[in-house]
Amino acid sequence: MPVSQQSLSRSINATLRRVPAWPIYIIGAAWAGWLFYLGLTGGLGPEPINALERRYGEVALQLLVAGLFVTPLRTWTGVNLVKFRRALGLTAFFYVLAHFLVWAVLDLRSLARIGEEIVKRPYITIGFAAFLLLIPLALTSNNISIKRLGAATWRKLHRLTYPAVLLGAIHYIWLVKGYPIEPFIYAAVIVGLLLVRLRWTRLRSATA
Amino acid sequence: MAHRWKNDLTPNEVTPKGLWLNRRAMMAGLGAAAVTGAMPASRASAQALEPNTLEEISSYNNFYEFGWNKTDPADHAHAMVTSPWSISIDGMVDRPGTYTLEQLLEGLDIEERIYRFRCVEAWSMVVPWNGVELADVLAKAGVQSSARFVAFETTVQPDVMPGVRGRIIPFPYVEGLRLDEAQHPLTMLATGIYGDPMPKQNGAPIRLVVPWKYGFKSIKSIVRITLTDEQPPTTWNRLNAREYGFYSNVNPTVDHPRWSQASERKIGGGLFARRQDTLMFNGYEDQVASLYAGMDLREDY
Numbered sequence: 364m365p366v367s368q369q370s371l372s373r374s375i376n377a378t379l380r381r382v383p384a385w386p387i388y389i390i391g392a393a394w395a396g397w398l399f400y401l402g403l404t405g406g407l408g409p410e411p412i413n414a415l416e417r418r419y420g421e422v423a424l425q426l427l428v429a430g431l432f433v434t435p436l437r438t439w440t441g442v443n444l445v446k447f448r449r450a451l452g453l454t455a456f457f458y459v460l461a462h463f464l465v466w467a468v469l470d471l472r473s474l475a476r477i478g479e480e481i482v483k484r485p486y487i488t489i490g491f492a493a494f495l496l497l498i499p500l501a502l503t504s505n506n507i508s509i510k511r512l513g514a515a516t517w518r519k520l521h522r523l524t525y526p527a528v529l530l531g532a533i534h535y536i537w538l539v540k541g542y543p544i545e546p547f548i549y550a551a552v553i554v555g556l557l558l559v560r561l562r563w564t565r566l567r568s569a570t571a
Numbered sequence: 572m573a574h575r576w577k578n579d580l581t582p583n584e585v586t587p588k589g590l591w592l593n594r595r596a597m598m599a600g601l602g603a604a605a606v607t608g609a610m611p612a613s614r615a616s617a618q619a620l621e622p623n624t625l626e627e628i629s630s631y632n633n634f635y636e637f638g639w640n641k642t643d644p645a646d647h648a649h650a651m652v653t654s655p656w657s658i659s660i661d662g663m664v665d666r667p668g669t670y671t672l673e674q675l676l677e678g679l680d681i682e683e684r685i686y687r688f689r690c691v692e693a694w695s696m697v698v699p700w701n702g703v704e705l706a707d708v709l710a711k712a713g714v715q716s717s718a719r720f721v722a723f724e725t726t727v728q729p730d731v732m733p734g735v736r737g738r739i740i741p742f743p744y745v746e747g748l749r750l751d752e753a754q755h756p757l758t759m760l761a762t763g764i765y766g767d768p769m770p771k772q773n774g775a776p777i778r779l780v781v782p783w784k785y786g787f788k789s790i791k792s793i794v795r796i797t798l799t800d801e802q803p804p805t806t807w808n809r810l811n812a813r814e815y816g817f818y819s820n821v822n823p824t825v826d827h828p829r830w831s832q833a834s835e836r837k838i839g840g841g842l843f844a845r846r847q848d849t850l851m852f853n854g855y856e857d858q859v860a861s862l863y864a865g866m867d868l869r870e871d872y
């Protein structure tokens with residue numbers, strides 16, 4: 364890393380140290396509430412259930428991708444966003460949960476139908492699998508759990524993020540009609556971010 | 572001429588009073604003009620048909636020439652050129668040629684038909700269309716006895732159609748019907764909604780409406796009609812034959828490979844509206860089931 368860039372990232376990091384992470388939760392919750400309010404009042408068009416389902420799903424995926432960027436950003440530029448990662452991850456989970464609840468409670472409204480869809484529709488199965496993978500991660504995203512599990516085990520557990528995000532991307536590609544570009548862009552970015560990690564792991568084990 | 576089918580609306584279900592009176596007057600008019608062979612309103616019709624508002628009908632559309640999103644047509648279609656308009660009718664007809672919109676409609680009564688509209692994506696609307704029966708328009712061109720299918724084509728105006736410029740699916744959009752489906756009294760060419768000219772995002776100035784089939788069969792902004800003896804290619808079938816069949820009749824017992832077709836969400840119900848059950852042939856079973864007698868609807872989806 365050139366010296367000038369190093370000093371730039373150092374001053375950015377100094378500023379970031381003074382920015383708290385908690386506003387991410389507030390903004391995340393407020394945005395979800397605002398979208399719900401829009402749905403109630405016609406702001407999401409005449410089909411608000413599907414619109415809300417889609418908006419929550421999209422934000423969930425965006426936040427998951429943002430979480431994946433934290434480490435490479437530090438490696439490449441030195442900018443350190445690690446302190447925000449838990450908030451990004453938990454807010455992402457909150458959106459996945461909201462996404463799931465809109466589908467289950469507002470859209471399908473029947474346990475039998477929910478079960479049937481999860482079993483019969485591959486894109487739902489995949490989304491649901493991603494959701495399940497994220498549950499233990501959400502439950503252990505706190506300091507007590509890190510202590511109890513030990514940092515190494517905790518880190519291993521949280522590698523479940525990778526398959527979860529990948530499944531989220533496949534879920535998106537699988538559900539669209541035709542071939543719009545967005546789901547493929549998400550998938551490409553996600554695969555890229557995972558490949559980068561694979562290379563690091565290889566480099567690390569080669570130099571170990 | 573026409574009036575072979577009566578609206579199966581139960582008038583007291585229509586909410587706005589003004590509209591209600593209007594409709595009743597119109598229905599009375601229909602009754603008086605009914606010709607022999609008029610179809611009785613079906614049994615499924617006892618069910619209330621509350622039309623969607625014009626705002627709903629014209630703000631939630633699939634018209635891929637303008638983009639992928641439901642709001643793209645309303646955002647972009649205003650720039651589509653719809654006047655003057657003509658349709659070229661060719662193939663197995665006695666009088667092939669280019670017919671202006673006026674020529675196509677001349678001598679035909681514009682009727683109001685309140686139809687259910689069911690999208691393959693499992694949402695639905697109820698639309699008060701204005702238009703004429705396709706059969707009457709085809710008769711003007713003189714269908715030859717060798718014809719077995721009708722092919723349709725949508726206008727292509729790249730300058731004003733972002734989806735066409737982006738080639739998001741192959742254009743021109745093409746659709747087709749078997750001749751007996753095309754000549755069925757329920758099948759219409761619509762030129763308006765709620766008595767107003769067709770909104771551009773809904774397929775101005777003239778579009779097909781086949782109420783017992785999934786919405787994508789009801790091709791918009793038609794510029795060409797071809798009578799042929801071979802089953803014509805259709806856009807979504809070409810894109811994904813396993814998911815979108817040539818027939819694409821509304822059928823709650825045959826699921827789309829990726830989602831259920833057993834139920835649908837009626838547009839406009841808000842966040843807390845329940846899904847409703849999808850009806851066989853979208854509620855027009857009594858009128859159209861005979862077209863498919865002996866066919867395996869699982870095979871010919």
Ligand code: HEM
Nearest residue numbers: 417420421423424459463466487490491493494531535538
């Ligand atoms: C990590 C988990 C998940 C992610 C990241 C995710 C993401 C997405 C995205 C990005 C969309 C499309 C949004 C758009 O079109 O703009 C979507 C749609 C959808 N998702 Fe998910 N999803 C997840 C889990 C689930 C789960 C658990 C379910 C239900 C069991 C589900 C059901 C749906 C449905 C029904 C749609 C809409 C399909 C349609 O409009 O036809 N998703 N999801």
